[in-house]
Amino acid sequence: MTETSTHLEATASAYAAIADLYADLTRNALDDFPLDRAVLAAFAELVRAAGPGPVAELGCGPGYLTAHLRDLGLDAFGVDLTPAMIDLARAAYPDLRFEVGSMDALDLADDTLRAVVSWYSVIHTPPEELPAYFAEFRRVIAPGGHLLLGFFEAEDGPLTPFDHKVTTAYRWPIDDLAELARKAGFTEVGRMLREPGEGERFRRGHLLMRQG
Numbered sequence: 361m362t363e364t365s366t367h368l369e370a371t372a373s374a375y376a377a378i379a380d381l382y383a384d385l386t387r388n389a390l391d392d393f394p395l396d397r398a399v400l401a402a403f404a405e406l407v408r409a410a411g412p413g414p415v416a417e418l419g420c421g422p423g424y425l426t427a428h429l430r431d432l433g434l435d436a437f438g439v440d441l442t443p444a445m446i447d448l449a450r451a452a453y454p455d456l457r458f459e460v461g462s463m464d465a466l467d468l469a470d471d472t473l474r475a476v477v478s479w480y481s482v483i484h485t486p487p488e489e490l491p492a493y494f495a496e497f498r499r500v501i502a503p504g505g506h507l508l509l510g511f512f513e514a515e516d517g518p519l520t521p522f523d524h525k526v527t528t529a530y531r532w533p534i535d536d537l538a539e540l541a542r543k544a545g546f547t548e549v550g551r552m553l554r555e556p557g558e559g560e561r562f563r564r565g566h567l568l569m570r571q572g
Contacts, residue, residue, distance in 0.1 A: 368462060371484045372441045374527040375421070379444035383422035383452070390428060395554045396510075399566045400425075403477070403508045404432035406549070406568075410504060413474030418463040418497075419481020423449030426456055429477065439463065464493050471502040479510040483529040487519060494544035501571045507546055511537065513553055513565030522562075534565045541569050 375382065390397055407415060412435065417426045420438025422445055429436035437457035440446050449458040461467055463481065476497050485493060497507055514520055514531040521530050538548050546569035554564040 367484065367486055367489070368441060368464075371527055375442045375445060379422070379442065379448055382445075383448045386422060386424055389424060393554070393557060395552065396564070396566075399508070399510075399552050399568070400428065400477075401432060402550075403475070403506060403568055404429065404434055407475045407506055408433055410474060410506075413502065413505075414472065415475045415477065416466075416468075416473050416500070417477045417479065418466075419478060420449060420458065421445050421481075423453045423456065423458060425477065425479050426458070427453045430456060434475075439466065464489070464496050466496060466500055468500045470499055473500050473505060474502060475506040475508070476501055477508045477510075479508070480512070482509070483511055483524070484527055485530075487530060491540060491544065494541055494546070498545045498571055503572045505571045506549070507541070507567075507569040507571065509537065509541070509565075509567040509569070511565050511567075513563040515563045531562055532565065534567065537565070538567055538569075541567065546571060 415429060415434045415436045417429060417436060417438045420426050420440045423438050426436050426438035438449055439459050439461045441462050443460050446458045446460050482490060482493055501507060512531040514533040519530060519532055521528050534551060549568040549570050552566040556562055
């Protein structure tokens with residue numbers, strides 16, 4: 361594991377401070393968003409078709425999405441930087457595996473995973489550090505495996521920081537994020553943009569990529 365950067369320490373501390381509240385707010389986060397569920401279902405179908413293997417949700421928080429991936433038939437486990445989040449995930453889903461770790465320096469061998477899901481978990485990463493994250497995703501995903509990204513989209517504007525209430529986050533132009541992933545060795549399979557729902561501020565972006 362590499363030395364934790366300042367922004368990772370700040371992010372972990374910010375989420376630790378609101379862990380219980382965050383778990384309450386996100387427990388049913390997918391219920392009102394059929395398009396989000398459809399993206400996850402398509403991802404799961406592609407992963408299952410490629411054969412068995414572990415799928416990591418990186419930045420899993422309190423574990424609700426890891427459990428959803430399990431319900432879609434995937435061998436899913438979760439990794440999160442914040443120990444308090446991992447404690448909540450283990451308590452809520454004792455049948456699933458959750459580990460403390462940083463997604464930029466995973467304790468996994470090369471080509472270990474069938475797929476990775478990063479569901480709004482790289483949103484706090486400073487843009488100049490994000491290529492290293494994609495390089496780590498490529499290292500641990502086996503050739504032909506998949507990567508699914510969920511993020512806040514810039515709505516035809518430039519890359520923009522904003523107040524996420526927890527800690528600073530970024531809205532990415534979907535083409536720019538896809539290009540970063542391409543440079544790391546991923547090929548785009550598909551994308552989906554969803555306009556903000558009730559209570560949401562920004563457009564949501566989703567990118568489905570394949571390693572190689």
